[in-house]
Amino acid sequence: MRSRVRFITAISVALLLGGWLLYASLGGALETYAGPGEVQSGSTYRLNALVASGAPADAPERAQSAEGLRFSVLDKEDGKPLEVIYRGNVPDAFKDGREIVITGELKNGVFEAQRNSMVTLCPSKFSDNPSDHEPLVDIPDVNGT
Amino acid sequence: MSLVGRAALLLALAAAVYGIYAALRARQPGQGLWQRSAEGAVYGVFGLTSAAMATMWLALLTDQFELRNVAEYTSSSLDWWFKISALWGSQAGSLLLWAWILTGFSAAVVYLNRERNRELMPVVVAVLMGIAVFFTFLLSFISSPFETLATVPEDGRGLNPLLQNPYMVIHPPLLYLGYVGLGVPFAFAMAALVEKRLDNEWISSVRTWTIFAWGFLGIGILLGSRWAYEELGWGGYWAWDPVENAAFMPWLVATAFLHSVMVQERRGMLRIWNMSLIVLTFSLALFGTFLTRSGIIASVHAFGESTLGVWFLVFIAVVMGGSVALIIARLPLLRSSHSLESFISREAVFLYNNLLLIGLAFAVFWGTIFPVISETARGTRITVGQGYYDQIAMPIGIALLILTGVGPLIPWRKASLDALRRRFLIPLGITAVAAVLLALFTPAWDNWAAGLVFASAAFVFSCISSEYWRGIKVQHALGGVSWPGALLRLFAKNRRRYGGYLVHLGIVVLFIGFAGSTAFTTSGDLVLNQGQRGEVAGLEFEYESSLRERDEHRGTVGVNLRVFEDGDQIATMKPRTNFYFADEQRSTEIAIRSTPQRDIYIVLVGLSEGGVARISVFVNPLVMWIWIAGVIIAIGTTIAAWPRRRREEPVTADRREKTAAGS
Numbered sequence: 094m095r096s097r098v099r100f101i102t103a104i105s106v107a108l109l110l111g112g113w114l115l116y117a118s119l120g121g122a123l124e125t126y127a128g129p130g131e132v133q134s135g136s137t138y139r140l141n142a143l144v145a146s147g148a149p150a151d152a153p154e155r156a157q158s159a160e161g162l163r164f165s166v167l168d169k170e171d172g173k174p175l176e177v178i179y180r181g182n183v184p185d186a187f188k189d190g191r192e193i194v195i196t197g198e199l200k201n202g203v204f205e206a207q208r209n210s211m212v213t214l215c216p217s218k219f220s221d222n223p224s225d226h227e228p229l230v231d232i233p234d235v236n237g238t
Numbered sequence: 239m240s241l242v243g244r245a246a247l248l249l250a251l252a253a254a255v256y257g258i259y260a261a262l263r264a265r266q267p268g269q270g271l272w273q274r275s276a277e278g279a280v281y282g283v284f285g286l287t288s289a290a291m292a293t294m295w296l297a298l299l300t301d302q303f304e305l306r307n308v309a310e311y312t313s314s315s316l317d318w319w320f321k322i323s324a325l326w327g328s329q330a331g332s333l334l335l336w337a338w339i340l341t342g343f344s345a346a347v348v349y350l351n352r353e354r355n356r357e358l359m360p361v362v363v364a365v366l367m368g369i370a371v372f373f374t375f376l377l378s379f380i381s382s383p384f385e386t387l388a389t390v391p392e393d394g395r396g397l398n399p400l401l402q403n404p405y406m407v408i409h410p411p412l413l414y415l416g417y418v419g420l421g422v423p424f425a426f427a428m429a430a431l432v433e434k435r436l437d438n439e440w441i442s443s444v445r446t447w448t449i450f451a452w453g454f455l456g457i458g459i460l461l462g463s464r465w466a467y468e469e470l471g472w473g474g475y476w477a478w479d480p481v482e483n484a485a486f487m488p489w490l491v492a493t494a495f496l497h498s499v500m501v502q503e504r505r506g507m508l509r510i511w512n513m514s515l516i517v518l519t520f521s522l523a524l525f526g527t528f529l530t531r532s533g534i535i536a537s538v539h540a541f542g543e544s545t546l547g548v549w550f551l552v553f554i555a556v557v558m559g560g561s562v563a564l565i566i567a568r569l570p571l572l573r574s575s576h577s578l579e580s581f582i583s584r585e586a587v588f589l590y591n592n593l594l595l596i597g598l599a600f601a602v603f604w605g606t607i608f609p610v611i612s613e614t615a616r617g618t619r620i621t622v623g624q625g626y627y628d629q630i631a632m633p634i635g636i637a638l639l640i641l642t643g644v645g646p647l648i649p650w651r652k653a654s655l656d657a658l659r660r661r662f663l664i665p666l667g668i669t670a671v672a673a674v675l676l677a678l679f680t681p682a683w684d685n686w687a688a689g690l691v692f693a694s695a696a697f698v699f700s701c702i703s704s705e706y707w708r709g710i711k712v713q714h715a716l717g718g719v720s721w722p723g724a725l726l727r728l729f730a731k732n733r734r735r736y737g738g739y740l741v742h743l744g745i746v747v748l749f750i751g752f753a754g755s756t757a758f759t760t761s762g763d764l765v766l767n768q769g770q771r772g773e774v775a776g777l778e779f780e781y782e783s784s785l786r787e788r789d790e791h792r793g794t795v796g797v798n799l800r801v802f803e804d805g806d807q808i809a810t811m812k813p814r815t816n817f818y819f820a821d822e823q824r825s826t827e828i829a830i831r832s833t834p835q836r837d838i839y840i841v842l843v844g845l846s847e848g849g850v851a852r853i854s855v856f857v858n859p860l861v862m863w864i865w866i867a868g869v870i871i872a873i874g875t876t877i878a879a880w881p882r883r884r885r886e887e888p889v890t891a892d893r894r895e896k897t898a899a900g901s
Binding site for chain 2: 097099100103104107111114115117118119123124125126127139151153154156157158182183184185186187188196209
């Protein structure tokens with residue numbers, strides 16, 4: 094019986110430790126998914142939006158330069174635009190109308206993305222919905238080209 | 239084409255339903271005919287899904303663009319091997335591959351057990367055919383790979399250039415062999431529960447399956463990371479993306495299962511635990527398939543939202559609910575025949591290993607589904623960053639690594655302090671020496687976690703070596719063999735044990751690769767004119783020349799760089815960027831120079847009209863060891879899983895297999 098008590102104690106200690114590790118790790122790493130209309134300054138977001146048309150063709154090079162890559166994104170539902178500044182690796186799939194996710198913060202009305210945080214969502218893979226191949230909203234030309 | 243494929247799948251569905259019925263009829267005594275009929279149905283289902291696969295491949299190879307799956311994933315100019323792999327590029331096609339592998343495995347199970355496990359087989363067949371019904375139903379009515387388009391396009395859309403990579407040809411099938419293979423031990427476990435035959439027989443019957451499925455899953459995951467490393471251009475190979483996690487979770491739980499079954503075989507303990515693990519493993523394999531299709535979680539590999547999600551959730555609920563109910567019903571029969579005698583014993587170490595693996599799997603699961611939970615509970619979609627996973631995986635990973643060395647050296651039941659001292663003195667001494675040497679001659683301890691991994695690796699390596707050495711000494715003392723001969727005999731005598739140690743060695747090497755490439759990566763961006771040099775991580779890169787080419791499908795720009803180390807040229811590297819006109823898609827061809835010491839990894843970011851090149855350089859130490867580890871693990875797995883000669887196996891023997899297994 095004594096061994097059973099010890100066993101239960103050991104398991105509880107392990108669970109507590111695990112729980113604490115889980116809690117501690119979770120605390121610093123939370124990021125909220127948001128569209129362009131929802132981001133507010135002061136906290137980190139994962140911005141989920143569509144690339145507005147007129148994104149520069151030399152995006153990868155601009156993203157590597159000191160000034161960074163500037164482009165506009167649109168909300169997937171209501172088409173609300175937001176300007177983004179980004180540095181780092183630009184995935185091959187980046188282009189007009191692509192759905193992207195970038196992590197960053199809103200500063201002075203511009204979304205400043207973290208380095209190398211851009212992820213493009215490839216629209217065709219594993220989809221059985223034909224409309225997935227086309228953007229859900231019309232893409233007005235807000236990049237001014 | 240479309241008609242043939244659809245008909246084959248519908249007939250497969252019908253045959254699978256019949257298979258379940260016949261198998262259940264066969265449970266009554268004296269119903270051997272029904273069982274033979276059920277097993278015939280299994281072969282039939284496999285034949286029919288094979289016909290569907292063949293039809294799909296034929297359609298892909300002959301450019302039947304009236305089929306949606308052909309038109310959207312291939313084009314007439316695509317190489318034939320990419321046309322073949324385009325089958326699993328689409329959602330419906332990948333389900334078809336799942337169903338085909340499943341029915342193939344089912345047929346193999348029926349064949350291999352035609353004279354064994356007769357009392358388990360009816361339920362095994364019923365469970366496997368139940369899974370087959372689910373998939374053929376989806377393929378027939380929800381997501382058909384043979385859907386036709388109203389207007390036939392001139393040419394197909396083409397395969398995403400990212401997927402035009404040899405690793406993407408082989409990675410999905412391997413992963414599926416793993417996922418689906420885990421269904422076989424699940425079916426045997428269910429049969430054992432239903433038939434109340436809860437001794438160790440079902441476990442030894444599916445040992446080979448489980449190890450192979452586990453191995454395929456692991457190698458599949460590694461090849462996937464290799465693909466990401468070579469194609470995605472951010473210099474890394476693992477990002478804790480939901481899709482990666484989806485494959486990693488069942489692997490973790492299967493790893494736990496492989497270890498804890500040994501405790502059951504040896505000591506008759508952990509029976510309920512093992513049943514639960516195999517149910518969890520298979521459910522997670524289904525969950526992984528679900529995650530990549532449901533669109534509920536955003537991912538790099540982003541699968542569009544589809545209608546399949548609900549079906550999968552229902553099926554997972556049925557699988558889990560049914561098996562948990564069965565386990566509860568059989569609880570009295572699942573009692574352990576022994577209890578844990580000491581916290582310092584082999585079985586206790588297995589228990590720690592299990593808790594860590596399951597803990598890690600749970601943490602990954604929690605992180606993966608966190609966005610869904612937070613959206614349901616609070617209305618905002620909150621996700622966890624990579625930092626969360628790294629922070630949890632690192633301590634658990636190091637603890638697991640150390641246990642890899644400790645476990646095999648600790649005796650079963652109860653270890654005396656004296657025995658421990660004797661066995662661990664030398665490995666600990668070697669570890670201390672290695673730690674000091676690392677500190678003196680390498681920067682390993684600049685990052686304490688990495689230093690800890692390297693020191694633990696030395697420890698585990700010496701532990702495993704001492705195990706091999708003890709075995710070899712015994713074999714040699716028995717006489718008649720040379721020293722290398724003794725090693726071979728060791729492997730032949732106990733394949734599972736010494737093959738398993740080889741897998742452990744592979745894991746050590748894997749950790750060395752992880753530690754080096756995670757802790758000591760350097761990167762930098764360079765802007766160079768022709769003839770200019772730039773420096774990253776002590777290496778110099780000289781922009782020697784550039785090229786621009788175009789043909790009818792694509793344009794290519796590239797630069798040739800000479801790489802210097804300490805003034806000597808060590809390589810010429812040629813990063814390229816392709817631009818496909820058809821879908822306006824860029825495709826970066828990364829230049830990688832791999833040596834055991836480090837990888838040099840160059841991405842051509844752009845080449846301006848004026849000839850100014852922008853490149854990103856990553857110097858990743860020790861990455862090559864990750865792929866070497868994959869090879870070691872594959873070899874170890876094969877040795878461990880190789881079927882034993884039947885006479886070593888208790889109970890039923892199959893003479894015909896003897897010759898095949900022994901060769």
